[in-house]
Amino acid sequence: GREMAAWARAVRGLLLDVSGVLYDSGGDGGVPIAGSVEAVRRIKASGLKLQFCTNETQATREGFVKKLQGMGFDISVAEVTAPAPAACRILKERNLRPHLLVHNDLVPEFAEIDKTNPNCVVIGDAAENFTYGNLNEAFRVLIGMEKPVLISLGKGRYYKETDGLKLDVGAYMKALEYACDVQAEVVGKPAKTFFEAALAEMGVAPQQAIMIGDDIVNDVGGAQQCGMRALQVRTGKYRPCDEKHPHVKPDAYVNNLAEAVDIILQQL
Secondary structure, three states: OOHHHHHHOOOOEEEEOOEOOOEEEOOOOOEEOOOHHHHHHHHHHHOOEEEEEOOOOOOOHHHHHHHHHHOOOOOOHHHEEOHHHHHHHHHHHOOOOEEEEOOHHHHHHHOOOOOOOOOEEEEOOOHHHOOHHHHHHHHHHHHOOOOOOEEEOOOOOEEEEOOEEEEOHHHHHHHHHHHHOOOOEEOOOOOHHHHHHHHHHHOOOHHHEEEEEOOHHHHHHHHHHOOOEEEEEOOOOOOHHHHHOOOOOOOEEEOOHHHHHHHHHHHO
């Protein structure tokens, strides 16, 4: 009923996680989640501000957006807040020259960055590139530094592809942290600066925004720590045990993005 949706009031902007909310990724390119293409179209028609907030690091933003447009989503590069461009800004500001442990398809994002004689490591979701040899090479760069700098493009534990769950960058980030006794700097969700950048793009205050995601810690918890409301969808990598999470309580659970949009638009 109407009273149940107090969380949906006074919204000016929505932040949408992409993988697990709009589509499930996969070797075949992935598949849209039922109702999500239409839900995005309805958000745009409503006049609400919209930003896609993703930790996707297996493709450039251009490549990623092309793929989603091919599935029918109304999305442009300017509407996507992603970790690689944010990392590039940090690298330039701090004169850091990265050793990259990332997916081959992400490398073009770092084209403008000096990578000679590295003084830091940047780790992303390298997928099949997470070999022992590649991890060990990154380890050697870090362990050889007086003050090791490890920048991680997210810290997710796993994500869902069409053929099942996949280990994410966070697991390998932890391996390097442990081996080198270093603390990674996370660029991407759940970092506060990352959500703040997405809000700034929309020109919306945190209190006027709702984040919708499938990751209880990085999407929901991260957004709530920023002062936003956050919804957990029961799609993507959602598992029923998420509803008993000891620290994070979403403002609401919804079966999917389409249901969330129904409720939010009724309140406008």
